[in-house]
Amino acid sequence: MAGLSSAVARGQFAAIAQVRWQLFVNSLRTIRGRLEMVSRVMLGFGLTMGGLGGAFGLAAASYYFTSHDQTEWLALLLWVIFLFWQLFPVVATAFTETFDSSNLLRFPLSYPSFFMVRLVYGSLDPATALGGLWLFGIWMGVTVADHRLFVPAGLALLVFALANILLARMVFAWVERWLAQRRTREIMGILFFFLIISFQFIGPLMARFGGKRHPDAARLTVFLLPLERLLPPGLAASALTHFSQGDFAAGLAFFGLLCAYTIAFFWFLNVRMLAQYRGENLSEAAALAAPSRLAKPGSKQKLAVRLGWNVPGVPGPVAAIFEKEFRYLSRSGPMIFTLIMPLVILLIFRLSPGKSGPGSEGFFVRAPDFAFPVGAAYALLMLTNLIYNNFGADGAGVQFYFVSPVRFRDIVLAKNLVHATILAFEMILVWTAVCFIYRPPSFYYTVTTIAGVLLAAPANMAVGNLLSIYTPKKFDFGTFGRQRAANTTAFASIGVQAAVFGIGALSFLLAYVLHKLWIATVLLLGLAAIAFVCYAIVLNRVDRIALDRRETLISELSRA
């Protein structure tokens, strides 16, 4: 990595930082840019508060564990941070953005510099900021409890942080590579299908093995626990435990293993980065058969073009947009990944080990009726990326909508139709999964959840349609971490979710106080009707708004 310290490399880093700063300053010239800045500050404030709160809590917990000679419990804290660090970028894509450094390749940037730029700018996300802050809290707690651990704990946690950063980047880089090809996406689809099929076995299995003490399960736990200690969070915790006990040799051994993991993550990431540095093209074209095999020069083979989709009850242009949107989604690994997350989360909740003792099952096992509403709400949240940035994936193609003889109202309607279809499909999947994993939700909870979604969906779509036009942001459907909406959009979306969930909670509270649960359903259905009216009003005004805002929309989405 000698190249990193050269004057040229330092100059390049400074130039990149300066150009990013200049881009930020220039963005403040417009009202939209200034709104983005305000939203960023407010979101940043919220995250900082959460991060600081978490850091204080973790500092207190680690102080307690260290001062009471229970440092092995630090593993629990480190596992929580580890899972957050790795899962947050996937489950909260609206807040995660990776830096597109492909343009850097035309400059004489050395590979170490390229690697560092990708790593540093790619790590400027909430997961890294919060994870780092929380690890700092643990370090403080451990150090205050035992001053001797200042350096060893600092080193172990620093390497643990590095391992997290490298692992997150590595997983993204490799998954992106695999999902870039149609064949691997199909394989993933098949695996997903098996996952759905397997749900029906989870319920009976958990019913058989989960409710009672089973000697085999106990033996398995005894077998698995040491394995846990061989993974990065366990290794970091073991190193801290041994350092605190004065057993520096064992502590160094665990620390060494943690370093080995970090180096392994670095190596795997390095393989992908090197390929990108050498100008790798992840497009599907490379995987296609050579043209000569498909059509011989001079041959008069007639090209067969499939008919477009026929969507019953909708006009041709709306059906065409419907088809186009689904084709886009089916070719986006990151979006498919995002859309299956609700099911994965349900599964994680079911399989995650609970606390020992009575009531050791997870929350949904004790209250299975809530699994469907929570799963449905999560499915809706996963869709907000699309709903709040309708035209993000269209890029420069958005110009076509303005030159085509189709009203913007119909275009937006078609896109919302796609969102509604996906949401309905996800709801059915979640309901089915809940039936197999937990138990079928009661009729009341099913109907009330549907009523809640009928309120939330049009409310989100109405606001989403407006924000898609007022604060658009270009998406890259093929790359992880490039589906982030504008900060203003993300901020407004949080407000809408808070309002919708607040209204839902109030409805339930009222029903609970009056001892008449059906009141919540009726209230939600009534509010859903109002939301539909609002949605219709927005939809009927979309034409004028889009024409007024066309310059912003086109220039923002046509950016290179």
Add this chain to the structure above:
Amino acid sequence: MDGPAIITEHLTRTFGQLVAVNDVNLRVAPGQFFGFLGPNGAGKSTTIKMLTGLLAPSSGRMEILGVDLTANPVEVKRQIGVVPEGMALFGRLTGAEYLNFVGRMYGLDRLTAAKRTAELLEFMQLADQPKKLVTDYSHGMQKKLAMAAAVIHGPKILFLDEPFEGVDAIASGTLKAMLQRMISRGATIFLTSHVLEIVERLCSHVAIIHRGLLVAQGSLEELRAGVASQAAAALQEDGTPGAAPPAGEKLTLEEIFLRIVGGSRLAEQELSWLG
């Protein structure tokens, strides 16, 4: 259609203090191959964007095929085809999917859209790799696809913003053949281009915009005559009349263009570090 295919009256567009298009009055007759020329930043793309509904004018009026564009944009858009500056492609569709999509957006039924898609892909020599995504097309292939998309519904007027930019000789030949075929069938083509040789070869009428103002408009012969008479009328620095081009010498479009917009100025400043 008796009246002009395209009319603009006092068409103006400002961006803050900058007047990008200033009081432009255009007349394009039906069936004309019309070249709209100007130096970089003159207002060509801004004009074509306004004429195709991509940009709102600050003031003025536009009429396409007798229909007011501002009052009835959808009716106008049904009858025109556009290749805008950024080509307006959807990168994650295949060429066939894209053309099919565009055809249906213009109201073609599924069967007709699929049939025309196949024909256009064959004509544009894009049928070789049917599963290739548009984003993986070369620049020239994308231009051909954008052109195919612009004509799939059989428009009466075609607006083309720099259709030959970055296109190789083979692709350029294909595009020109298609445009000439359209002209022979009575379509009107409004084209901007920096490649003046192509404009000279293809276009029957030309307009030149400079710093937002329309400075010349007419057939090539009319422009030549105008330049010659202007040159003869202009007084030189010593007060003697200027020299008109010698009789029989035919000015090229490039010469006409340079005379009208002021020509190029060689950089006086020496860039010593270039070697």
